[in-house]
Amino acid sequence: MENLETLIIGSGPAGYTAAIYAARADLKPVIYTGLEPGGQLTTTTEVDNFPGYPQGIDGPTMMVQLQEQAERFGTEVRVGFINNVEFSSKYGGIHKVITDSGKEINTRSIIISTGASAKYLGIPSEQRLRGGGVSACAVCDGFFYKGQEVALVGGGDTAAEEATYLAKICSKVTMLVRKDHMRASKAMQHRVNNTSNIDLKYNTEIDEVLGENVVEGIRMKNNITGSTEEIKITGLFIAIGHKPNTEIFKGKLEMDQEGYIITKGKSTSTNIPGVFASGDVQDKEYRQAVTAAGTGCMAALDAERYLQSIPNVNGS
Numbered sequence: 001m002e003n004l005e006t007l008i009i010g011s012g013p014a015g016y017t018a019a020i021y022a023a024r025a026d027l028k029p030v031i032y033t034g035l036e037p038g039g040q041l042t043t044t045t046e047v048d049n050f051p052g053y054p055q056g057i058d059g060p061t062m063m064v065q066l067q068e069q070a071e072r073f074g075t076e077v078r079v080g081f082i083n084n085v086e087f088s089s090k091y092g093g094i095h096k097v098i099t100d101s102g103k104e105i106n107t108r109s110i111i112i113s114t115g116a117s118a119k120y121l122g123i124p125s126e127q128r129l130r131g132g133g134v135s136a137c138a139v140c141d142g143f144f145y146k147g148q149e150v151a152l153v154g155g156g157d158t159a160a161e162e163a164t165y166l167a168k169i170c171s172k173v174t175m176l177v178r179k180d181h182m183r184a185s186k187a188m189q190h191r192v193n194n195t196s197n198i199d200l201k202y203n204t205e206i207d208e209v210l211g212e213n214v215v216e217g218i219r220m221k222n223n224i225t226g227s228t229e230e231i232k233i234t235g236l237f238i239a240i241g242h243k244p245n246t247e248i249f250k251g252k253l254e255m256d257q258e259g260y261i262i263t264k265g266k267s268t269s270t271n272i273p274g275v276f277a278s279g280d281v282q283d284k285e286y287r288q289a290v291t292a293a294g295t296g297c298m299a300a301l302d303a304e305r306y307l308q309s310i311p312n313v314n315g316s
């Protein structure tokens, strides 16, 4: 059993920024990194839009630097995850959490920054070949397909970014967009259109991923004409968005229909006193590293104010 002032769950830009502010406010934060230490940015290449990096920075380096910055002010970073939570609904109450190693922690405030995870199509052949050539992270796995032909599904900014990344490594990238247009920003679309080895196919979906133990090809279907076509590829990348990592909080915190945690007004407060949420876990709108970091800062300030207010509540 351990007693804490502030526990931070999740180690993306939101979690580490919350840690920097909480540590500087002397809240002695402990951060549990979760299953993907550093969060989604560790699976990205160049981050060109985070203010303060005029030449851009690669995602993993940025996350290491954020961790070092949080540790400089006394944050304790633990590689592990939280299995279960038991919130107190009482103002000033003690929240209990259980870690993956069975350790029980009592804490007066919690900042949830568990982020979001990649979605998959859900078709059986895709699920069967996950790890056998189907991946949701071009940056993690693209290297394995050097000089080979691959396909990618999705039409958002992630898909556009990953397609151009893969095009530098692979001989050809067939990009499948289910509508007759892409959702990605104009700048990203421009990049895709100007990359000669990306073969962009609109109104096209995956009918089946081919191959027994490893990906050998895909059968694509035009959703207007119904016609199908098979191509040979060795890697299939899925880039169709994300879902919030809120499984362990279901039924314990207010969430929207998609499972994003609901925060009050402009604050990071949830419906439980002393429990705050920051980053992608409560934001399906902006989902940027810089906005996640901004809400991480807000969560630490909200937690600090909350903890300061508790003695008054208790009459001391």
Ligand code: NDP
Pocket (backbone or CB within 6 Å): 049, 121, 153, 154, 155, 156, 157, 158, 159, 161, 178, 179, 182, 183, 184, 205, 239, 240, 241, 242, 285, 286, 287, 288
């Ligand atoms: P998005 O939700 O923006 O896009 C998802 C894409 O996948 C859409 O084209 C969608 O199609 C398609 N899709 C969804 N489900 C399926 C399916 N079952 N089959 C086929 N296609 C499907 O997700 P992103 O991850 O691309 O982006 C998330 C957020 O992060 C956005 O706000 C984006 O701007 C931001 N981002 C910013 C970056 C940057 O600024 N550098 C880089 C990456 C992301 P449809 O349009 O038909 O729904």
